[in-house]
Amino acid sequence: MTCGCGQDPWARQPPAGGSGAGFAEARARAEAVGVVAGAPIMAYVLEPLVRDQTIELAHVTILDSAARVVIIREIGRGNRIGVQVPIGAALRAAKNADCRYLVLSHNHPSGDPWPSVDDARLTADAERAAAYHGLLLLDHLVLGQHEFFSFREEGTWKIPS
Numbered sequence: 215m216t217c218g219c220g221q222d223p224w225a226r227q228p229p230a231g232g233s234g235a236g237f238a239e240a241r242a243r244a245e246a247v248g249v250v251a252g253a254p255i256m257a258y259v260l261e262p263l264v265r266d267q268t269i270e271l272a273h274v275t276i277l278d279s280a281a282r283v284v285i286i287r288e289i290g291r292g293n294r295i296g297v298q299v300p301i302g303a304a305l306r307a308a309k310n311a312d313c314r315y316l317v318l319s320h321n322h323p324s325g326d327p328w329p330s331v332d333d334a335r336l337t338a339d340a341e342r343a344a345a346y347h348g349l350l351l352l353d354h355l356v357l358g359q360h361e362f363f364s365f366r367e368e369g370t371w372k373i374p375s
């Protein structure tokens with residue numbers, strides 16, 4: 215890893231009532247894939263974090279300059295139909311790790327990854343805020359049951375397994 219120092223690279227806020235099993239699996243997947251070369255690989259790494267979730271969760275993934283995962287952090291916990299995604303917390307996580315690249319993600323418990331108008335607005339806001347701070351939002355992924363939507367690619371795909 216070319217960025218980040220002194221802290222647990224997989225640091226996360228303790229989930230309120232959540233299970234850590236998803237993080238262990240996501241971590242194992244990230245280590246197995248190494249370089250996150252595109253949205254399908256990112257979706258594959260993140261899928262265990264939201265599998266069988268009945269509420270929306272928001273995560274930020276921080277990547278180093280070689281596109282390897284440095285940190286995955288849960289930054290929001292919502293309800294069945296929405297989650298607040300704190301852009302400031304996502305940007306702080308990147309800055310604290312001394313990394314430039316971040317990916318935002320959240321899940322749709324309905325299974326349909328098609329983004330809402332608010333999701334699109336959030337993506338634009340986050341992209342602007344990241345650029346203002348010298349960071350780069352690589353993507354915002356919406357994870358459905360077996361599919362995901364990538365704002366970078368602007369379409370839906372099957373989550374690789």
Ligand SMILES: [Zn+2]
Pocket residue numbers: 320321322329330333356
């Ligand atoms: Zn959404």
